[in-house]
Structure formats: structure tokens, C-alpha cells
Amino acid sequence: MNTYPDWLRAVEQTYVVKFPLQHLATFGVTNIDYFVVTEPIYTAIDSAKKNLETVVRKGRVIAEQPSLITPTYALNLKGFSDDAYEYMRHVSQSYGANSPGILYQYRNEAENLEILSGIPAEVGNRISTDLKEKKNDLSVVIVGVDEFWDVALMKFIYEFTASSASYNAKEMRTRGLMEPKSSAGGIPQAAVNQIEEMFKSVKMGGSPEMLKTELDKWGVFEFYQDRFLNLFR
Structure with missing residues (x-):
């Protein structure tokens, strides 16, 4: 019985022809143009078209600005399994309830699909050369x-995130954003900055409920309780 999943075989056959020349932005949104190049699935039926045509899927992966979270914050997010929460409790016990981590969020905006002549490797190289000539540094070509x-696109996202994480963390540390703030319960400075902005927003008519929810997620409502209640006096 073959228990080796097809998607894993696909991952092993996936490779990047052109990788982005820049890291994920630490303090902004990153837009990455992608080109996923594949041999058409219909060549398995019509072998006459094998090595003659290639499918190119074009789109854009948008990475939101990386944000800091802590095990406490993650434990207060909804929608995860009991096992996931158990894992975060383990992280909290091992590294501390306020140990900072970087949260990355992506969305995929597919654009179009084309059928081009040539085998995937050749087409991928042609697209890569064209992108380099256009100096499109934030683009990726995947076979x-x-x-x-x-799955090929997700593999790239994982690898790109992993290659950017240390760079993003270094920039955040340089600005002191990962430093714990004892006066705010030990949460990172980045979280303190975010909370301060939310207090300003509430004073200008923003939602106090959202502020309360955020304070609860960070587990620091007791440190801000008097200030929060003063908003209603």
C-alpha cells in the first residue's frame, strides 16, 4: 500500500527559478509577483502535447506588515484546536508568557492563466530573464x-518567510520593539505602542470594545484598568 501523499511528491518536484532579491518588509506591506510554471495536467491524457506546452499562473502574494505576538496573545485568539492551545501553553511555560514572536499574514490574489509553448524549465527561465531585465526584484518564478x-506557492511562502524572519527580528530589536515593558506587564514595546494608538483612537470616537479586547488578548487589562475606566468619566 502506497501511503506517500501525492502533494509531498509535488513538493519534492517543486523548485524556484527566481527568488525575490529583497526580504519581507519589516515596517510595511510587501507585494510579490509570482509566476507558477507547470506542465499541463492534460498531457497525461494527450501525450502528443507533452514538452510542447506549459501552464503559467500569474498572481500576487501580499504580505501584511509583520507584527509581534506573545504566547499569552496567541492563547487568547479564537478558532484553534485544543492541541494548538496546548502547544502554546507549552511555549509559554518554556520561554515565558510574554516572549515575543513574529506573526506573518498573507493573502493570494490570482490574476490569470496562460498556455505558452515550451517545457516548464525553458518557460521559467524565459520569464525569469524578462523579470530581471525589468528589475522586478520582488518577484518569484516557481516550477x-x-x-x-x-502547494508550490505555499512552499515558497514558507521558505521566503523563513529567510526573512531573522532580518525582520533584527530590525525590530534595533528599534527596541521587542523589549519588555515592565510598567505594562512585561509585554513587548511594540504592543505598548499599539495599545497607546488604540487609546488615542477611542478618545477620538473609536471603539472601546476593541481596545478592551486587545488588552485582554495581551493579558494586561489590570495594568490599564484605571486608565480604561477613565475614558468613560
């Missing part, structure tokens, strides 16, 4: 498997 093209 993958047709029915698992989105």
Missing part, C-alpha cells in the same frame, strides 16, 4: 506540478 500549483 511545480500542475494539480498542486498552490
